[in-house]
Amino acid sequence: AQSVTQPDIHITVSEGASLELRCNYSYGATPYLFWYVQSPGQGLQLLLKYFSGDTLVQGIKGFEAEFKRSQSSFNLRKPSVHWSDAAEYFCAVVTNYGGSQGNLIFGKGTKLSVKP
Protein backbone atom coordinates (compact mmCIF):
# COMPACT_ATOMS: atom_id res chain seq x y z
CA ALA A 1 0.00 0.00 0.00
CA GLN A 2 1.11 3.52 -0.67
CA SER A 3 2.42 5.54 2.24
CA VAL A 4 4.22 8.78 2.94
CA THR A 5 6.65 9.37 5.77
CA GLN A 6 7.73 12.73 7.06
CA PRO A 7 10.39 11.93 9.66
CA ASP A 8 10.49 15.36 11.29
CA ILE A 9 7.47 16.35 13.35
CA HIS A 10 8.75 19.81 14.21
CA ILE A 11 11.62 21.89 12.83
CA THR A 12 12.81 25.29 13.98
CA VAL A 13 15.02 27.44 11.78
CA SER A 14 16.24 30.99 12.01
CA GLU A 15 14.87 33.56 9.61
CA GLY A 16 17.15 33.76 6.59
CA ALA A 17 18.51 30.26 7.07
CA SER A 18 18.01 27.49 4.55
CA LEU A 19 15.35 24.83 4.98
CA GLU A 20 14.95 21.21 3.98
CA LEU A 21 11.90 19.16 4.88
CA ARG A 22 12.13 15.44 4.31
CA CYS A 23 9.60 13.20 2.64
CA ASN A 24 9.83 9.52 1.79
CA TYR A 25 7.16 7.62 -0.07
CA SER A 26 6.26 4.04 -0.73
CA TYR A 27 4.63 3.44 -4.08
CA GLY A 28 4.97 0.72 -6.68
CA ALA A 29 4.85 2.78 -9.82
CA THR A 30 6.02 6.25 -10.73
CA PRO A 31 4.42 8.45 -8.13
CA TYR A 32 2.65 11.74 -8.47
CA LEU A 33 3.99 13.79 -5.56
CA PHE A 34 2.85 16.99 -3.92
CA TRP A 35 3.81 19.39 -1.18
CA TYR A 36 1.06 21.37 0.55
CA VAL A 37 1.29 24.06 3.22
CA GLN A 38 -1.33 24.68 5.89
CA SER A 39 -1.37 27.83 8.00
CA PRO A 40 -3.50 28.01 11.15
CA GLY A 41 -7.16 28.36 10.25
CA GLN A 42 -6.41 28.01 6.56
CA GLY A 43 -6.95 25.29 4.04
CA LEU A 44 -4.20 23.41 2.33
CA GLN A 45 -2.35 25.31 -0.37
CA LEU A 46 -0.37 23.53 -3.06
CA LEU A 47 3.29 24.52 -3.12
CA LEU A 48 4.47 22.30 -5.94
CA LYS A 49 3.94 18.98 -7.66
CA TYR A 50 5.91 16.35 -9.54
CA PHE A 51 4.45 14.13 -12.22
CA SER A 52 7.35 13.43 -14.57
CA GLY A 53 10.28 15.04 -16.32
CA ASP A 54 12.79 17.26 -14.59
CA THR A 55 13.31 15.90 -11.11
CA LEU A 56 13.87 19.38 -9.64
CA VAL A 57 10.57 21.22 -9.52
CA GLN A 58 9.97 24.82 -8.66
CA GLY A 59 6.97 25.96 -6.71
CA ILE A 60 5.42 29.05 -5.27
CA LYS A 61 6.90 31.21 -2.52
CA GLY A 62 10.46 30.30 -3.49
CA PHE A 63 10.15 26.60 -2.65
CA GLU A 64 11.61 23.77 -4.68
CA ALA A 65 11.66 20.00 -4.33
CA GLU A 66 13.77 17.24 -5.78
CA PHE A 67 12.47 13.81 -6.70
CA LYS A 68 15.01 11.04 -6.11
CA ARG A 69 13.68 7.69 -7.24
CA SER A 70 16.66 5.76 -5.83
CA GLN A 71 15.94 7.12 -2.36
CA SER A 72 12.14 7.23 -2.69
CA SER A 73 12.35 10.81 -1.54
CA PHE A 74 10.81 14.15 -2.45
CA ASN A 75 12.42 16.68 -0.13
CA LEU A 76 11.27 20.29 0.01
CA ARG A 77 13.83 23.07 0.14
CA LYS A 78 14.01 26.82 0.44
CA PRO A 79 17.27 28.77 0.42
CA SER A 80 16.18 31.52 2.78
CA VAL A 81 13.24 31.17 5.15
CA HIS A 82 10.94 34.08 5.95
CA TRP A 83 8.94 34.43 9.15
CA SER A 84 5.75 34.04 7.10
CA ASP A 85 6.82 30.51 6.16
CA ALA A 86 5.95 29.29 9.65
CA ALA A 87 3.21 26.72 9.03
CA GLU A 88 2.66 23.01 8.73
CA TYR A 89 3.90 21.27 5.61
CA PHE A 90 2.46 18.08 4.17
CA CYS A 91 3.91 15.77 1.58
CA ALA A 92 1.40 13.67 -0.36
CA VAL A 93 1.21 11.04 -3.07
CA VAL A 94 -1.81 10.39 -5.26
CA THR A 95 -3.07 6.88 -5.67
CA ASN A 96 -4.03 6.73 -9.33
CA TYR A 97 -4.63 9.87 -11.27
CA GLY A 98 -4.90 8.13 -14.56
CA GLY A 99 -8.03 6.27 -13.62
CA SER A 100 -11.19 6.99 -11.80
CA GLN A 101 -9.54 7.32 -8.43
CA GLY A 102 -6.92 9.78 -7.30
CA ASN A 103 -7.25 10.47 -3.62
CA LEU A 104 -4.20 11.88 -1.88
CA ILE A 105 -2.28 10.02 0.80
CA PHE A 106 -0.64 12.47 3.15
CA GLY A 107 2.24 12.27 5.55
CA LYS A 108 1.71 13.35 9.13
CA GLY A 109 3.20 16.75 8.45
CA THR A 110 6.15 18.80 9.62
CA LYS A 111 5.52 21.89 11.67
CA LEU A 112 7.94 24.68 10.82
CA SER A 113 8.75 27.38 13.35
CA VAL A 114 10.87 30.38 12.38
CA LYS A 115 13.06 32.19 14.90
CA PRO A 116 13.61 35.92 14.39
Added chain:
Amino acid sequence: DTGVSQDPRHKITKRGQNVTFRCDPISEHNRLYWYRQTLGQGPEFLTYFQNEAQLEKSRLLSDRFSAERPKGSFSTLEIQRTEQGDSAMYLCASSFQNEQFFGPGTRLTVL
Protein backbone atom coordinates in the same frame (compact mmCIF):
# COMPACT_ATOMS: atom_id res chain seq x y z
CA ASP B 1 -13.73 31.97 -9.15
CA THR B 2 -13.83 32.15 -5.38
CA GLY B 3 -12.27 28.78 -4.66
CA VAL B 4 -13.68 25.90 -2.66
CA SER B 5 -16.00 26.98 0.13
CA GLN B 6 -17.24 25.03 3.12
CA ASP B 7 -20.03 25.71 5.53
CA PRO B 8 -20.08 25.94 8.46
CA ARG B 9 -16.50 26.70 9.41
CA HIS B 10 -17.07 25.51 12.96
CA LYS B 11 -19.64 23.19 14.48
CA ILE B 12 -20.05 22.22 18.10
CA THR B 13 -22.50 19.48 18.83
CA LYS B 14 -23.44 17.07 21.54
CA ARG B 15 -22.75 13.37 21.29
CA GLY B 16 -25.55 11.57 19.53
CA GLN B 17 -26.68 14.50 17.41
CA ASN B 18 -26.60 14.55 13.62
CA VAL B 19 -24.56 17.11 11.73
CA THR B 20 -24.34 18.05 8.06
CA PHE B 21 -21.56 19.90 6.30
CA ARG B 22 -21.65 21.50 2.89
CA CYS B 23 -18.92 21.91 0.29
CA ASP B 24 -19.14 24.10 -2.80
CA PRO B 25 -16.37 23.20 -5.23
CA ILE B 26 -14.81 25.37 -7.86
CA SER B 27 -17.31 25.57 -10.67
CA GLU B 28 -16.82 23.04 -13.45
CA HIS B 29 -14.57 20.84 -11.31
CA ASN B 30 -15.91 17.37 -11.88
CA ARG B 31 -14.10 15.66 -9.00
CA LEU B 32 -14.86 16.30 -5.34
CA TYR B 33 -13.12 14.76 -2.35
CA TRP B 34 -13.75 14.66 1.39
CA TYR B 35 -10.91 14.24 3.86
CA ARG B 36 -10.72 14.19 7.64
CA GLN B 37 -7.85 15.65 9.62
CA THR B 38 -7.29 15.02 13.31
CA LEU B 39 -4.81 16.81 15.52
CA GLY B 40 -1.22 15.99 14.67
CA GLN B 41 -2.13 14.00 11.60
CA GLY B 42 -2.28 14.61 7.89
CA PRO B 43 -5.61 14.59 6.11
CA GLU B 44 -7.11 11.14 5.54
CA PHE B 45 -9.27 10.33 2.56
CA LEU B 46 -12.95 9.66 3.20
CA THR B 47 -14.74 9.60 -0.12
CA TYR B 48 -14.64 10.82 -3.70
CA PHE B 49 -17.16 11.88 -6.35
CA GLN B 50 -16.82 12.21 -10.05
CA ASN B 51 -19.72 14.41 -11.06
CA GLU B 52 -22.66 13.01 -9.06
CA ALA B 53 -21.31 9.48 -8.76
CA GLN B 54 -19.66 8.43 -5.52
CA LEU B 55 -16.82 6.29 -6.81
CA GLU B 56 -14.83 5.39 -3.75
CA LYS B 57 -15.31 5.23 0.01
CA SER B 58 -12.60 4.74 2.58
CA ARG B 59 -12.93 2.22 5.38
CA LEU B 60 -12.91 5.31 7.64
CA LEU B 61 -16.38 6.12 6.35
CA SER B 62 -18.50 4.15 8.77
CA ASP B 63 -22.22 3.53 8.33
CA ARG B 64 -22.91 6.68 10.30
CA PHE B 65 -21.37 8.77 7.55
CA SER B 66 -23.07 9.56 4.28
CA ALA B 67 -22.09 11.87 1.48
CA GLU B 68 -24.00 13.11 -1.51
CA ARG B 69 -23.42 15.24 -4.55
CA PRO B 70 -26.89 15.26 -6.07
CA LYS B 71 -26.39 17.44 -9.12
CA GLY B 72 -22.69 17.12 -9.53
CA SER B 73 -22.11 20.51 -7.99
CA PHE B 74 -22.12 21.01 -4.21
CA SER B 75 -21.73 18.10 -1.84
CA THR B 76 -22.92 17.34 1.68
CA LEU B 77 -21.37 15.13 4.32
CA GLU B 78 -23.68 13.97 7.09
CA ILE B 79 -22.63 12.30 10.30
CA GLN B 80 -25.37 10.60 12.26
CA ARG B 81 -25.24 9.88 15.99
CA THR B 82 -21.99 11.74 16.42
CA GLU B 83 -19.33 10.37 18.72
CA GLN B 84 -16.47 12.17 20.43
CA GLY B 85 -14.07 10.40 18.08
CA ASP B 86 -15.67 12.25 15.18
CA SER B 87 -14.13 15.49 16.40
CA ALA B 88 -11.85 16.60 13.59
CA MET B 89 -11.41 19.01 10.72
CA TYR B 90 -13.37 17.93 7.67
CA LEU B 91 -11.78 19.10 4.44
CA CYS B 92 -13.26 19.24 0.99
CA ALA B 93 -11.27 19.45 -2.22
CA SER B 94 -12.16 19.67 -5.87
CA SER B 95 -10.20 19.05 -9.03
CA PHE B 96 -10.60 19.10 -12.77
CA GLN B 97 -7.37 17.51 -13.89
CA ASN B 98 -4.41 16.81 -11.70
CA GLU B 99 -4.47 19.32 -8.88
CA GLN B 100 -6.76 19.27 -5.86
CA PHE B 101 -7.87 22.61 -4.45
CA PHE B 102 -8.85 22.55 -0.80
CA GLY B 103 -11.45 24.48 1.09
CA PRO B 104 -10.84 25.98 4.54
CA GLY B 105 -12.45 23.05 6.29
CA THR B 106 -15.19 22.55 8.86
CA ARG B 107 -13.97 22.00 12.38
CA LEU B 108 -16.29 19.66 14.29
CA THR B 109 -16.22 19.40 18.05
CA VAL B 110 -18.36 16.72 19.66
CA LEU B 111 -18.97 17.24 23.36
